[in-house]
Amino acid sequence: MAAAAPPLKDELDIVIPTIRNLDFLEMWRPYFQPYHLIIVQDGDPSKTIKVPEGFDYELYNRNDINKILGPKASCISFKDSACRCFGYMVSKKKYIFTIDDDCFVANDPSGKQINALEQHIKNLLCPSTPLFFNTLYDPFREGSDFVRGYPFSLREGVPTAVSHGLWLNIPDYDAPTQLVKPRERNTKYVDAVLTIPKGTLFPMCGMNLAFDRDLIGPAMYFGLMGDGQPIGRYDDMWAGWCTKVICDHLGLGIKTGLPYIWHSKASNPFVNLRKEYKGIFWQEEIIPFFQSATLSKDSTTVQKCYIELAKQVKEKLGKIDPYFVKLADAMETWIQAWDELNPPTAN
Ligand SMILES: O=c1ccn([C@@H]2O[C@H](COP(=O)(O)OP(=O)(O)O[C@H]3O[C@@H](CO)[C@H](O)[C@H]3O)[C@@H](O)[C@H]2O)c(=O)[nH]1
């Protein structure tokens, strides 16, 4: 009997931001080889990035980004992993999985390899439950269900837009935590997938992340960081806060938990502190902004929501620092570029 085709084989792209070689793909080969890769090469475009044999991929460096987007390339970060969102924009597939090049296949407590891609796909293909918390975690998982007292009117759930995976070994800590706990490693494997309740924000890490591009793609702009910007390492956080506000508004769900990957490399905490420090005190004003952000009922598409949010960023966060005016403009440029590369299909 022929082996079953890998799930969503022709409907999912794997996006990898990189400044290194891609030897890590060897370990992922059994799981990734059937899928198309979109490699976003950051840093010096004259450097050649070697892709292991046998993978189907497209690779974009900074020259390619500038050529494709022209002046709109200004919204894509340079010298920061945030550049990965260019891959989301050029993809033509319904689903995206993004992973860092220092993330490897992890083992579950039984010692079995974790096919992270397969678990993300399971997460995305079954509904989320943001409107009422199920205490037995993901009710759609094998061996689980809705518990007594869970309203039947809510058991259909909502479409899942984002699947947020976690990391064994090096946890995604901020620089101050990393400095205080340099040897801390995450050894806890928690066998759970949770829907993040409506009205609750969360810190989205871009290291091991999948999403439904048709449902939420235009909101997945990884904020302007890196070269020439006053902060770094808030790109994915920014995307997560915007995405969660928009998912709550449009009735979409976000899950976090399984799958785990093995994060192998701790980036330099001192470099990270320099990148993060302004964000550490700015976020004490950014979070209340997102917690109180409301979108009008006329905002019925992700693009409309995102543009409305960008206007609020400019108006309400612009007074913290001119960076937020620039970021709001970059958010608008991102949507223009997105719509240019992804014109609505005439239905
Ligand atoms: O300038 C750069 C630096 C790195 N990359 C690529 O991005 C990822 C992540 O890089 P790295 O593993 O070195 O950094 P981490 O601190 O572990 O990254 C995590 O923290 C957040 C930083 O924003 C983010 O959510 C995680 O990615 C690798 O693939 C590098 O090759 C880059 O493209 N440009």
Ligand SMILES: [Mn+2]
């Ligand atoms: Mn890393």
